[in-house]
Amino acid sequence: MSQNIQTAVSEITEPILQELGMELVDIEYKKEGKNWFLRLFIDHPDGIGLDECSLVSERVSEALDREDPIEGFYYLEVSSPGAERPLKKEKDFVEAVGKNVYVKTYEQLDGQKEFEGNLTSYENETLTIAIRVKAQAKTITIPREKIATARLSVL
Template identity: 60%
Template sequence: MSKVTDMVEELAAPILEEMQLELVDIEYVKEGKNWFLRLFIDKENGVDIEECGLVSEKLGEKLDELDPIPHNYFLEVSSPGAERPLKKAEDFMKAVGKQVNVKTYEPIDGEKEFEGKLTEFNGEALKIDVNIKTRTKTYEIPFEKVAKARLAVVF
């Protein structure tokens, strides 16, 4: 994580704790000429626009007061959406039984991308049932080999 995202996480923690919200992810990225600081927040039954606005307001005040970022940027606070990223072990535990998309750093059984039902996570590895034509194949993926993961939208 960058110094900016670490610092913002530290500033946001008490605000989110007070509002009983979870920090899902922080991005600090340059897109074109502009910098964006994005916080993705959530809670059990999802967040609404008022909660996002309140977090943005409170965090914006803290950032204005401390002025830790030397250039202009846009602060965005939102829900992670239906394709919520899975980063921490806790995220994977909550996702057991759901459809996920996982990309790995290196091939596992010749594959680097898996989409299917997360059937198990024990902290060390995850098991995903992937439907391949007329059968289901179970892949066991070591947690440390997960490069990127998110919930998958099922139609």
């Protein structure tokens, strides 16, 4: 997705979500078949249901129509991030300590690019993950700048 679209959509939606006590977790803008989809993933400490998604969809749709940051037709979808919530912001990593995570890196570390295990700490932009390699327990540290994608993992 163009960084400009992501930035523009984020700037439009963040104030609406803050007013509602919600958080913008992620934005996706992608073509599927011949249609474009703008997907907003939102969260709230008490969880997200259909009513919250509908409310946010209405409010954000009006704001996007007013500001018009995206050329052409697209479908707006609003949902919760689900159990395998992406980890993108500093806050996401801090809150994920003690939970199972899946991390994919840009380059190999210890001969691997994919790691799944318990996030035991997050300090100084570095993740420490307890993983299992065959039957052996191992700890790996991953600098945040080497992370391509990260999310919570349901084992």
